[in-house]
Amino acid sequence: MSKPDQSDLIPVAGNGLLHRRLFLRTGLGAGAAMLVAGRVGAEPQRPPWMRTPGTGMGESGAPSPFEDHVVRAPVGSQPGTTGAGVSRTPLQHLDGIITPSRLHFERHHSGIPEIDPDRHRLVIHGLVDRPLSFDAETLDRYPQVSRIQFLECSGNSGALTAPEPVDGNCASIHGLISASEWGGVPLGVLLEEAGLKPEGKWVVAAGADAAAMSRSVPLEKILDDAIVALYQNGERLRPSNGYPMRLFLPGWEGNASVKWLRTLKVTDAPAMAKDETSKYSDLDADGQARLFTFPMGVKSVITSPSPGLALAGPGVYQISGVAWSGRGRIRSVEVSADGGVSWAEAALDEHVLSRCLTRFRAAWQWDGGPATLLSRAVDETGAVQPTRASAMAGRAPESFYHYNGMQAWAVNPEGASRNVYV
């Protein structure tokens, strides 16, 4: 094999962006300029934890105490209520595409009910021949599917609609997105068993929380790919994600994937529930409100570097982030280190799944000067993530749902990043 050299560090865009071939190869090195490791003379001295046996096997493996800063950021936002608010996934501390279930974002409207699964029923009624009742044990006997897909609150990234850039980080601005393996029963199977009447066009889903949170979903989506989810990342749903069962609508705004699913009523029209009229609707600048704007747009964000993660000094770094689209797979992601003047194609990790987070990476030789990092995703339908100006066009000032404009992080000479508009 050849000795390390600079030949792999091929500049492809302004301000230090390198060719993604660094990420597309194995078994061939990255060149001496990647040398951020320290040279040593011999085998290292044994650390204290090698001098005594460690702890034994346990029923459950917990994260390291040295990682106890990796938690969600809970915010109870509605005055005078309990259990109404959000907690956000700490994207800046994560990698890959799976979100650990303990760190999946939350958005609750009246807190998390503690449900005894033996006493919980899902009832399908309304415009059906036979109203039916299911418990979790019964549902386990039905044909099931599992898929790795994202769930995103339609309010995610809405902080970027503020007139001036907020002082935020990946979690506080973009942390209302997570991706999991969701497993459960396709709803088409259950609705057919109940016997759909021809006049049924919508399904109103309601939860077993104290808010009885409800949303109307077009029957077409329900029959296409909706599931009653029972499992998340291999285990039963956790209470904060709908235990013992939730609706899951791939690619659609999270609020419609009703947690603690209790009733599905087939109707001929939407219910015009609170969370599809006064909330989770899009107000245009001309005063018109758009309802039922379900699919989430194509979007991406650089998670490292990002606010709170300081660069150690000039040198080569991995830029890493996630991209997603409610309409299918990510086709490509580009990154810029000069505020959008020039762009480099990012490498995508192996699993590029439909309606899922896709991990992208780029190599960057930071010269220690100011830099503005941006990412821009394109999905398989050809939809391109918009600039902020484009994402704001036609939007009423107070409208913050479904914002998918590009995120810009400004890196200063100290290596710190902050949210900026370009």
Place this chain on the structure above:
Amino acid sequence: MSKPDQSDLIPVAGNGLLHRRLFLRTGLGAGAAMLVAGRVGAEPQRPPWMRTPGTGMGESGAPSPFEDHVVRAPVGSQPGTTGAGVSRTPLQHLDGIITPSRLHFERHHSGIPEIDPDRHRLVIHGLVDRPLSFDAETLDRYPQVSRIQFLECSGNSGALTAPEPVDGNCASIHGLISASEWGGVPLGVLLEEAGLKPEGKWVVAAGADAAAMSRSVPLEKILDDAIVALYQNGERLRPSNGYPMRLFLPGWEGNASVKWLRTLKVTDAPAMAKDETSKYSDLDADGQARLFTFPMGVKSVITSPSPGLALAGPGVYQISGVAWSGRGRIRSVEVSADGGVSWAEAALDEHVLSRCLTRFRAAWQWDGGPATLLSRAVDETGAVQPTRASAMAGRAPESFYHYNGMQAWAVNPEGASRNVYV
């Protein structure tokens, strides 16, 4: 849409196995014979947990207290030692293909060290031009990859080599396999930076546990697809899986993916360490021992029904299980309900990934009589999971590593399952 009928319940093999088309469709029902739901008259009464707000948002979401039986089964097996033994993944309670990190199996040789990442170094030395030292923060600057893959102890399922069937379940017999998204730095990049000398043929990996557990790995594998793993299922590795870094060798026996990775020494020959000579080697009936038999064979197990999960009475059930191969993707899985006389092709869930668990499912109409369930996997190389007789042929009586014969579960008229040989 047509009314539910029996037309989808197509028998394809003996003792009630139905055609997998039930699992391959959405939006069209499964027919009235799938009716295990209860009929109801109207919307149900509100349960107590809807009458008061639930708990608020938290920093971390825990599993439901109603699921506290879903834990690993720890066994400290070596007399006179602490921290030497295993804990097993409760496969019978899981679904999909991801194993939650808290339930990933463990096999430790001297317990779990509690490592301060700021004081941990990985040193690459031996037959290299420049010995190098890396900490986790440095490694984060290198090109990384993430892939969803299984890890299996080569002793997994070895209980089936016993002369008589043991009284076990999915966890106790097959629970030394788990699948995760593993993220980290391809080792080829780091070794090239250190500068490989031409006489280097093996890499001896050693951990920072008190046993300094070590294994020799052919350089070819290291340069092909080995990584220094830093992330598991999106977050930093947990201490029981090697925090802050471990070796990960896709498809190879788990013991070689050394946890708490501390040194990688490039050598011209294997070290003949304890765990590749006296242990983790395969003894043949003729007295010959085979060393360095790394790839795990093609294998499958039905996780439901299985011992501990009782059937509720005659009717339609979903048979579900996992299949995997250390040599690539699963091509197909067949199931039998009559002890291997006849076979039905199972449906595979959407994600069929290389060297990963693949979830398979089949529909089964149980008549309430005795039944013997089996599964048989085929991988993309054409390798077929062997019968028990074939898997035992040529094996010394005390040899239990790398057992991949078929698992048979006998279902009795009460709906209970047990391990049997067929």
